[in-house]
Structures are given as structure tokens and as C-alpha cells.
Amino acid sequence: MKTLNISTDQKNSIDQYKRAGIYIEPVFEGLEQMRGIKITQKNLFNGYILNQKQLYNRAKEIFPNEKILPVVYSLNVDDISIDWINSRMEEFGIKRNDLIKQLALDKSSLSLYLSGKRKMDKSQKAAFYFYFLTYELNRDFREYINTSDEV
Known part of the structure; x- marks a missing residue:
């Protein structure tokens, strides 16, 4: 199986990004041919979300001659979940009226969500997140x- 030879500087950069939730790894087709370098943001560090171009540029700095994925x-x-939402409300001191006003929810919908009588779809869960x-x-x-x- 083919391996990718990387310098100490490249390894250090990869390790630094990994600590920030960004993983950089080679992708192979079959046993011999490398397809490119995959860079994946798996976790948010300080709530910062990178777009494709930002990820591409970071990987290109480390591997300038490779195809970046x-x-x-x-x-x-x-x-x-409901428990997750309730724990965040408690953590930040947020009341139901705050959610109603700041997320543009009607009172009855919020009550149904928080009581578990109405399921939240993915976009509603993402809005809460x-x-x-x-x-x-x-x-x-x-x-x-x-x-x-x-100071």
C-alpha cells in the first residue's frame, strides 16, 4: 500500500488542525494511486465554521502540489433534544418568552415542542442549535x- 511521505512541518500543521477539529488525511484509490488530500471539519472550535474555500486554502498551504478534497x-x-434545549435554557437563563420572541415561534408551537407532543424537524433543531x-x-x-x- 502506498503511503504519503510528509515533512515534520506538515505533520505539525496537521496535528495543530486536528486539535481544532479539522482532520487532514490522504485519500487513495485502490492500493497505489492517491486521489488527493481530504480536509474535514468535524468539530467546531470557538463556534467557527469554515466553508469549502477556507478548508481548501488551509490544506493547500500544507500540500501545495496535491489535489484537495x-x-x-x-x-x-x-x-x-428537549432535554438538550432545556439544559441550555437553564445554562443561559433563557425563558420561554425569550425563545418565542427571538426565534419567531408562536407560543403554542414552542409548548408542543418542549412537551414532546410535536416532533422537531432538522431545520428547527438546527435553529435551536x-x-x-x-x-x-x-x-x-x-x-x-x-x-x-x-490586565
């Missing part, structure tokens, strides 16, 4: 600003 982040909405991600990032940013002001 970018794979953008894909949200797994199976993890978004990104809504709470915004709160998380704002909280982290405020903490950073407050600590840098103290």
Missing part, C-alpha cells in the same frame, strides 16, 4: 473582554 462541517441534529451557540459565543467573548480589561 474539502468536506465542510455537518451538524448532527440527532443530539438536539445555532441560537444557543450564539449565546455561548457571546458569553465566552464577554468573559474574554472582561479579563483583558482587568
Whole structure:
């Protein structure tokens, strides 16, 4: 089986990206022919989502002479549940009225979702995910600003 020879600098770059949730690996066709370098964002680091061009450019910096195959982040909405939403509401001190106003939901729909009487589709789960991600990032940013002001 063919292997890809990489330099120490390339290995260090790959390891740094891996810590940030971005995985870089060669893709082979059969046993001998390399198809290219796949770069995949599997996790969000500080809530930052990269698009295909950004992933491509990062991999091209490491492997300038290889074909790059970018794979953008894909949200797994199976993890978004009523319990998940309730725990985030508690964590950020968010009330039902906040959700109704800020997500443009009607009161009865939210009640049905949170009671489990109405299933949420993928887009509704994604809306909740990104809504709470915004709160998380704002909280982290405020903490950073407050600590840098103290220094």
C-alpha cells in the first residue's frame, strides 16, 4: 500500500488542525494511486465554521502540489433534544418568552415542542442549535473582554 511521505512541518500543521477539529488525511484509490488530500471539519472550535474555500486554502498551504478534497462541517441534529434545549435554557437563563420572541415561534408551537407532543424537524433543531451557540459565543467573548480589561 502506498503511503504519503510528509515533512515534520506538515505533520505539525496537521496535528495543530486536528486539535481544532479539522482532520487532514490522504485519500487513495485502490492500493497505489492517491486521489488527493481530504480536509474535514468535524468539530467546531470557538463556534467557527469554515466553508469549502477556507478548508481548501488551509490544506493547500500544507500540500501545495496535491489535489484537495474539502468536506465542510455537518451538524448532527440527532443530539438536539428537549432535554438538550432545556439544559441550555437553564445554562443561559433563557425563558420561554425569550425563545418565542427571538426565534419567531408562536407560543403554542414552542409548548408542543418542549412537551414532546410535536416532533422537531432538522431545520428547527438546527435553529435551536445555532441560537444557543450564539449565546455561548457571546458569553465566552464577554468573559474574554472582561479579563483583558482587568490586565
